Structures are given as C-alpha cells and as structure tokens.
Amino acid sequence: MTTTSSTILPAELEDLVALFEVSRTDAPTSDEEREASLQAPKFGTVFTDHMARITWRAADGWVDRRVEPYGPLQLDPATAVLHYAQEIFEGLKAYKHADGSVWTFRPDANAARFARSAHRLALPALTVDDFVGSLAALVRTDVSWVPSGEDSSLYLRPFMYASEPFLGVRPSAEVEYLVIASPVGPYFAGGVKPVSIWVAEDYHRAGPGGTGAAKCGGNYAASLLPQVEAQKNGFDQVCFLDAVEDKYLEELGGMNVFVVKADGSVHTPELTGSILEGVTRSSILQLVADRGHEVVERRIPLAELVKGLASGEVAEVFACGTAAVVTPVGRLAGSTFDHAVGGGGAGELTMAVRAELTDIQYGRAADRHGWMRRLA
Numbered sequence: 331m332t333t334t335s336s337t338i339l340p341a342e343l344e345d346l347v348a349l350f351e352v353s354r355t356d357a358p359t360s361d362e363e364r365e366a367s368l369q370a371p372k373f374g375t376v377f378t379d380h381m382a383r384i385t386w387r388a389a390d391g392w393v394d395r396r397v398e399p400y401g402p403l404q405l406d407p408a409t410a411v412l413h414y415a416q417e418i419f420e421g422l423k424a425y426k427h428a429d430g431s432v433w434t435f436r437p438d439a440n441a442a443r444f445a446r447s448a449h450r451l452a453l454p455a456l457t458v459d460d461f462v463g464s465l466a467a468l469v470r471t472d473v474s475w476v477p478s479g480e481d482s483s484l485y486l487r488p489f490m491y492a493s494e495p496f497l498g499v500r501p502s503a504e505v506e507y508l509v510i511a512s513p514v515g516p517y518f519a520g521g522v523k524p525v526s527i528w529v530a531e532d533y534h535r536a537g538p539g540g541t542g543a544a545k546c547g548g549n550y551a552a553s554l555l556p557q558v559e560a561q562k563n564g565f566d567q568v569c570f571l572d573a574v575e576d577k578y579l580e581e582l583g584g585m586n587v588f589v590v591k592a593d594g595s596v597h598t599p600e601l602t603g604s605i606l607e608g609v610t611r612s613s614i615l616q617l618v619a620d621r622g623h624e625v626v627e628r629r630i631p632l633a634e635l636v637k638g639l640a641s642g643e644v645a646e647v648f649a650c651g652t653a654a655v656v657t658p659v660g661r662l663a664g665s666t667f668d669h670a671v672g673g674g675g676a677g678e679l680t681m682a683v684r685a686e687l688t689d690i691q692y693g694r695a696a697d698r699h700g701w702m703r704r705l706a
C-alpha cells in the first residue's frame with residue numbers, strides 16, 4: 331500500500347456528492363436524544379438517521395446513488411449473501427476538528443482495499459470516486475452526528491453484499507452497497523489499557539490462496555470461536571499463526587501486530603496474502619520510519635518472539651486498527667509460555683505513535699503526508 335495523498339480534489343468531491351439524491355427522514359432523532367447518545371456512545375449500537383446506498387445490477391452497473399432514511403433491509407430468504415457469504419466491508423472514521431470541519435483519514439486507501447476485496451469475493455468493483463463520494467454524502471447529511479469529544483468520532487461502515495434471491499452457486503447478478511454511520515467514544519474508557527493475547531493453537535484465521543487479505547465477513551465468522559475460547563481462558567484477544575508451518579505470527583482477529591525491539595527496530599509480519607493490509611499498519615510503518623527507527627516487514631517466528639520476551643530483547647508489542655488505533659499488548663501467552671511484555675505496561679514508542687497518529691487525525695498536528703481528506 332502506498333502512502334501517497336488523496337487524488338480527489340475538493341472541487342471534484344462536490345461533483346461526486348452531487349450524484350447522490352438525498353431523501354431525508356420525516357422522523358429525525360430529536361436534538362436531545364441525539365446529544366444524549368453522543369455523550370457516551372457504545373461502539374456500534376447507535377446509528378445516524380440516514381444511510382448512503384448504491385445498487386448494482388449486472389446489466390446496468392452501479393445505479394441509483396442515494397442517501398435515504400436509515401432503516402431495516404428487506405431480504406428474500408433466498409438472498410445469496412445469507413447462504414454463501416458473498417460480502418465485504420470497510421471501516422473508517424470521520425473526525426471533527428477544532429474549527430468544526432469534518433475529516434476522514436486516507437479514504438483512498440480504504441477504497442482501493444475495498445476494490446481488492448471485491449475482486450477476491452467476485453463482487454463488482456466500486457470506484458474510489460463513488461466510495462469517497464458516498465462517505466461525504468452521508469456525513470454531510472448527518473453532520474450533526476459527528477461527536478466532538480476527545481477521541482470521539484463517527485465510525486463509517488461501508489459494505490457490499492450479494493442481494494440476488496438465488497440459491498445457485500455463482501456470483502450474484504445483483505449487489506447492494508451501503509454506508510452506515512455510528513458515533514463512537516474513546517475505545518478505552520478511562521485511559522489506554524494494555525491487553526492480554528492468547529496465541530491460537532487449534533485454529534487459523536486464513537490460509538494461502540484463501541480470503542485472508544480480503545476484508546470479508548466470513549473471515550470474522552471464522553475468528554469468533556477462537557476469540558470466545560481465548561476470553562474463557564481470561565485473555566482479551568487471540569493472535570493467529572500462519573496456516574502452513576504454524577510458526578509465524580500473522581495478526582489478531584481484526585488488528586495487525588507490531589514488535590518493538592530494545593534496539594529500537596520495529597518489526598511487523600510481512601504481507602504474505604493471508605494477512606489483512608491495514609491502513610493503520612501502513613501509516614505506522616511510515617511514522618516510525620520518519621522517527622528514524624529501522625522498520626522491518628518480515629516473517630516473525632513465534633519462537634523468536636517468545637525468546638525475545640524472556641531475554642528482554644523485545645521491549646514492546648502492540649496491535650493496531652482503525653477502531654482502537656493502537657493497543658498496547660501487556661501479556662502474551664500460549665500453552666507453553668506466558669510472558670509479560672515490557673513489564674506489563676504500555677510501551678513508550680507504542681504510546682508515542684498512538685499520540686502522533688491521533689494528533690494527525692484530529693487536526694492537532696500537521697498532516698505532512700497528505701492523509702486527511704475533508705468531508706464536510
């Protein structure tokens with residue numbers, strides 16, 4: 331993934347938004363109710379008044395760009411996605427800056443990944459223009475829902491699914507693309523807290539030639555049981571190893587992973603095709619390189635990590651993704667090992683990178699890589 335800046339100019343964004351026909355709800359949430367849910371939003375439980383939508387039919391391509399009232403979808407019981415999981419999604423955030431303007435972070439990167447995921451799932455590609463245009467159209471319609479509290483944002487969830495009622499096994503000839511939005515507060519209520527991680531032994535997330543590099547619901551379905559079992563054993567998250575040799579670190583169910591050595595070098599698993607190419611991952615690689623750290627994308631053997639934790643050669647481990655940004659790892663365990671990471675607290679570089687990235691996202695620091703895109 332490149333770190334080049336957005337290619338859509340502000341004037342072009344106006345034209346893209348204008349393609350969306352807006353029909354407003356006649357039962358909007360009251361100001362009091364909205365303000366109450368913006369005070370302490372719980373992740374993914376409250377949604378704004380509208381959703382953006384585009385329909386695809388094999389014969390017509392993408393048609394009917396619109397913003398319409400948020401509400402249930404009516405699905406025929408034979409709808410293909412319910413049977414064969416032909417579905418992909420994205421996750422990004424809209425941030426309110428001090429002057430009231432609303433921005434998002436590297437949407438072109440999410441749009442490009444969405445197109446790659448679509449290709450792998452035999453879904454039609456949506457253009458970067460339609461992807462970014464749909465985000466801006468929805469955010470402008472529901473701009474009063476973007477929270478202004480510290481570390482609060484409007485989480486944007488674009489997704490696409492096979493909507494054709496048909497039980498035959500082939501790519502759907504009808505597809506719906508939607509964007510819904512949910513106000514979210516700080517991921518860590520009461521301050522960043524290191525998480526504990528269990529390394530999965532009996533399960534893998536993805537294998538060679540599979541869908542591991544695509545952001546699809548099926549990958550998440552497969553990660554739920556290992557996650558539940560890790561939690562039963564008292565751990566917060568599960569980390570998966572590669573499916574071929576069962577030896578190399580891959581990632582968590584929904585976050586990429588980084589290892590910081592005492593010598594200051596920063597390591598992360600290389601993209602082998604079964605790891606999701608995180609936008610946060612790629613941004614952090616850039617930020618730590620900017621700080622002068624040696625950055626290494628390579629296969630990281632679990633055995634090497636365990637040894638490094640025991641000897642002190644490994645100083646910090648963290649996970650990253652859009653929702654939590656950067657999560658320090660305080661403990662890493664499997665059936666044959668159990669180590670505190672760097673004394674169990676949050677690592678210094680971990681917290682510095684977290685602060686730097688969120689400062690850029692919230693407009694408190696210069697956007698020197700051109701990552702921010704104004705939506706409203």
Ligand SMILES: *Cc1c(COP(=O)(O)O)cnc(C)c1O
Nearest residue numbers: 584585586606608609610651652
């Ligand atoms: C979305 C996701 C990530 C994180 O990607 P970001 O673009 O940084 O949000 C990591 N791993 C998996 C499996 C994911 O689905």
